[in-house]
Amino acid sequence: MAIERTFSMIKPDATKRNLTGAITKMLEDAGLRVVASKRVWMSKREAEGFYAVHKERPFFGELVDTMTSGPTVVQVLEGENAILKNREIMGATNPANADEGTIRKVHALSIGENSVHGSDAPETAAQEIKYWFSDTEIVG
Numbered sequence: 001m002a003i004e005r006t007f008s009m010i011k012p013d014a015t016k017r018n019l020t021g022a023i024t025k026m027l028e029d030a031g032l033r034v035v036a037s038k039r040v041w042m043s044k045r046e047a048e049g050f051y052a053v054h055k056e057r058p059f060f061g062e063l064v065d066t067m068t069s070g071p072t073v074v075q076v077l078e079g080e081n082a083i084l085k086n087r088e089i090m091g092a093t094n095p096a097n098a099d100e101g102t103i104r105k106v107h108a109l110s111i112g113e114n115s116v117h118g119s120d121a122p123e124t125a126a127q128e129i130k131y132w133f134s135d136t137e138i139v140g
């Protein structure tokens with residue numbers, strides 16, 4: 001299996017509840033390594049750009065409001081099969097459907113306030129890492 005990098009975000013609902021460390025520990029315990037990390041309070045424009053793929057969805061306005069309601073922690077995670085592994089440890093988008101022991105099952109409040117983001121494919125991982133980080137900020 002190849003060593004991959006993926007993009008992860010600890011969302012405002014989680015940073016507000018002081019869960020940055022608890023969530024990062026779950027990622028690390030799953031074998032993922034944090035090779036870049038910074039705390040960002042994103043602007044409306046940054047949130048709209050990051051989630052542009054969802055701009056026609058009915059929840060887009062709510063999504064942008066939620067993502068700009070407090071600080072996020074943006075991270076690059078590295079490890080074997082990192083993209084899929086991160087999606088597995090995150091759990092389903094709606095915490096009501098998330099498996100036991102996943103980040104969203106343990107910590108998420110609702111489908112909108114679901115504590116974490118993770119890239120869903122190699123192409124989106126590359127795009128999302130580039131959206132938030134320069135090459136020199138990633139230290140493997």
Ligand code: DAT
Nearest residue numbers: 059062063092093111112114116117118120
């Ligand atoms: P994921 O974050 O699991 O990749 P997604 O890409 O389908 O899920 O949606 C992006 C985010 O948008 C999701 O984490 C929370 C929000 N969202 C998705 N569906 C929603 C809905 N039905 N109501 C409110 N927010 C929603």
Ligand code: MG
Nearest residue numbers: 117118119120
């Ligand atoms: Mg998604």
